[in-house]
Amino acid sequence: MRTDYLLLALVVGASVWAFRTMPFRFDMSRLSPEGWLSRLLSATGPAAITALFVVSVMPLLGGGQAVPFWAGTLSVIGIWFWRRSVVLATLTGALVYGLAFAI
Amino acid sequence: MNEQSARFSHGLVAALPVALGYFPIAFSFGVAASRAGFSVLEATGFSLIIYSGAAQFLAIALIAGGAPLLVSAFTLVAMGLRHLAYGPALMAAAGQTRIKRAWIWAFGLTDEVFGAALGEMARGRRFSEAFMFGLGLASYASWVIGTLIGALAGGGALAAFPAVEAGLGFMLPALFLALLLSILSRAQMPVIAVAAVVTILVTLAVSATSGILAGMLAGALAGAVRRRA
Numbered sequence: 001m002r003t004d005y006l007l008l009a010l011v012v013g014a015s016v017w018a019f020r021t022m023p024f025r026f027d028m029s030r031l032s033p034e035g036w037l038s039r040l041l042s043a044t045g046p047a048a049i050t051a052l053f054v055v056s057v058m059p060l061l062g063g064g065q066a067v068p069f070w071a072g073t074l075s076v077i078g079i080w081f082w083r084r085s086v087v088l089a090t091l092t093g094a095l096v097y098g099l100a101f102a103i
Numbered sequence: 104m105n106e107q108s109a110r111f112s113h114g115l116v117a118a119l120p121v122a123l124g125y126f127p128i129a130f131s132f133g134v135a136a137s138r139a140g141f142s143v144l145e146a147t148g149f150s151l152i153i154y155s156g157a158a159q160f161l162a163i164a165l166i167a168g169g170a171p172l173l174v175s176a177f178t179l180v181a182m183g184l185r186h187l188a189y190g191p192a193l194m195a196a197a198g199q200t201r202i203k204r205a206w207i208w209a210f211g212l213t214d215e216v217f218g219a220a221l222g223e224m225a226r227g228r229r230f231s232e233a234f235m236f237g238l239g240l241a242s243y244a245s246w247v248i249g250t251l252i253g254a255l256a257g258g259g260a261l262a263a264f265p266a267v268e269a270g271l272g273f274m275l276p277a278l279f280l281a282l283l284l285s286i287l288s289r290a291q292m293p294v295i296a297v298a299a300v301v302t303i304l305v306t307l308a309v310s311a312t313s314g315i316l317a318g319m320l321a322g323a324l325a326g327a328v329r330r331r332a
Contacts, residue, residue: 001145004172008162008179013152015180020212023190024205036327043294043326044319045185046286050298051318052161052182053279055311058303060276065269072273076280086281087124087215093277094131098270 065101072097107233114237117223121215121238122245125156128278129246131271132159133253134260139167146254150247155213157282158183160275161315170312178315181323185286189217196221197230204232211239214282291326298322 060069076093083089129150136146141163149159158179165175189212194202212220216239223238224230253260261268283295302318 001142001148005141005145005166006148008166008172008176009149009152011176012158012162012179012183013154016153016155016158016183016186017210019183019186020189021206021209023187024194024202024209040323040327041184041187043291044181044323045188046283046291046294047298047322047326048178048182048315048319049157049185049279049283049286050295050322051302051315052157053276053283054299054302054318055306055315056164056276056279058306058311060273068269068273072277073280076277077284080281080284084218084285085120085124085215086218086278086285087121087128089281089284090274090277091124091127093280094127094270094274097273097277098266101269102266 068097068100071100107231110231110233111237113228114234114239115241116237117219117228117234118216118238118241118245121219121242124215125242125245126249128156128274129249130253130256131274132156132163133250134256134258134271135160135253135275136163136250137254137256138258139163141254143251143254147247147251150250154210154243154246155183156246157278160278164275165312168310168312174312174316178312178319181319185282186212188286193217193220193230196224202232204236208232208235208239211235211243213242214285216242218285294322294326297325 057069057073072093075096076089079085079092080089132150133146136149136159137143141149149162153159153162161182162175162179165178170178190205190209193212212235220230220235220238223234228234261271287295298318298321301321302314304314305317306314
């Protein structure tokens with residue numbers, strides 16, 4: 001395994017582990033929900049995922065795949081509101097995208 | 104079978120839908136990593152060590168795009184911040200604050216494991232750490248094995264099946280969109296709008312990596328400065 005890849009995996013893996021386990025060790029409820037730090041922390045996740053979603057769909061929209069894109073996107077939204085499952089919405093979106101691509 | 108073993112087994116069973124769903128996503132990560140030049144060990148190592156689908160897919164995109172290591176690490180660490188919300192939500196649903204072994208099992212507290220645990224408790228299951236161990240372990244195993252098989256299949260595995268390849272290519276945007284919907288709230292709408300606009304503008308003007316960083320920072324700052332409505 002290349003050293004820089006291993007280093008990246010260890011840094012990111014350690015941070016993911018810390019973010020998942022820290023709230024059980026430290027009482028995060030002591031942070032005021034209206035404080036700037038709480039607002040910054042709660043906004044970072046949605047901001048990051050929005051940025052990632054936008055960047056991942058820009059090549060699809062510019063690459064002449066509008067029909068599969070909209071079919072897949074609407075499927076994800078529909079399944080999410082129906083079943084509230086990230087995995088099911090993701091898999092259905094990919095399946096519908098593939099089918100629309102084939103047609 | 105003692106009580107702890109029974110709870111652990113219940114966790115393994117409850118993980119079945121998550122594990123079945125994780126497998127194809129992990130397989131597609133293995134294929135994508137292989138296509139980006141990762142060895143089987145590197146692809147599987149990412150799943151073993153990081154165990155966060157969105158972060159792993161982004162990591163290979165950043166590496167393939169030539170992003171500097173520090174920029175990649177910063178971006179990936181920042182997007183993991185959403186996990187901070189899961190512990191308090193789980194403890195509130197469980198009705199307890201004394202949890203002893205979270206430092207082990209909470210490593211497996213992914214978006215979907217968190218959702219599955221909350222769903223089980225909503226259906227009347229009592230919270231136990233043994234149950235969480237079972238739930239997390241089966242999901243983790245599926246993720247790692249799916250990655251290994253995808254990486255062994257290799258980047259060209261789906262070349263003869265363009266529709267399957269296209270569908271797997273949409274897996275990442277679909278995952279991000281589903282994650283976004285799962286954390287969507289009225290209060291975060293300005294954050295999402297600011298992040299989206301800044302990401303588009305900076306991506307078009309500079310690069311995708313800069314767009315992600317700028318969008319993320321702008322959205323987070325928009326959240327920090329917003330006032331109560």
